[in-house]
Amino acid sequence: MRYYYSLDILLQVLVRDRVMVSPRGAVKVEMGRSSSNRQTKTYQCPHCDRTTHKINAMTHHIRSHTGEKPFFCPYCPFRSAQKANLNTHIRIHTGERPFACNHCPFRAVQKIHLKNHIAKHHSQTPYIKHLSQKP
Numbered sequence: 001m002r003y004y005y006s007l008d009i010l011l012q013v014l015v016r017d018r019v020m021v022s023p024r025g026a027v028k029v030e031m032g033r034s035s036s037n038r039q040t041k042t043y044q045c046p047h048c049d050r051t052t053h054k055i056n057a058m059t060h061h062i063r064s065h066t067g068e069k070p071f072f073c074p075y076c077p078f079r080s081a082q083k084a085n086l087n088t089h090i091r092i093h094t095g096e097r098p099f100a101c102n103h104c105p106f107r108a109v110q111k112i113h114l115k116n117h118i119a120k121h122h123s124q125t126p127y128i129k130h131l132s133q134k135p
Contacts, residue, residue: 043058044051047065052058060082063069069079071086075093080086088110091097097107099114103122108114 040053042051042053043055045058045061045065047062050058050061052061063081069081071080071083072078073080073086073089073093075090078086078089080089091109097109099108099111101107101114101117101122103118106114106117106121108117
């Protein structure tokens with residue numbers, strides 16, 4: 001059985017119901033047992049109704065509310081909420097292109113760019129640009 005509480009109620013029952021506020025700002029709720037008979041934990045965002053079982057996912061989510069961007073580029077003013085996004089950005093400055101096409105000399109910064117290249121230039125089926133892609 002799962003219970004979802006508003007933040008006000010959670011703060012009122014901190015000790016009684018084994019509910020704690022994590023150092024990262026998410027609310028941790030003990031919610032029962034998993035199939036392996038271990039207690040599962042769910043973290044709830046203090047700004048909205050989003051819940052997750054992983055504290056790192058909740059930390060990234062909370063940054064979308066707070067605007068916190070703790071990772072910064074050493075080459076330019078770019079800042080990021082997630083380290084992976086910063087690492088991808090830094091490739092612009094270093095020239096690193098780790099994703100290579102097997103059909104031609106093309107190399108890409110991101111894997112999705114390589115997939116789009118292969119679909120457009122090397123696929124037997126006609127390339128159809130997805131609506132979300134910019135022209």
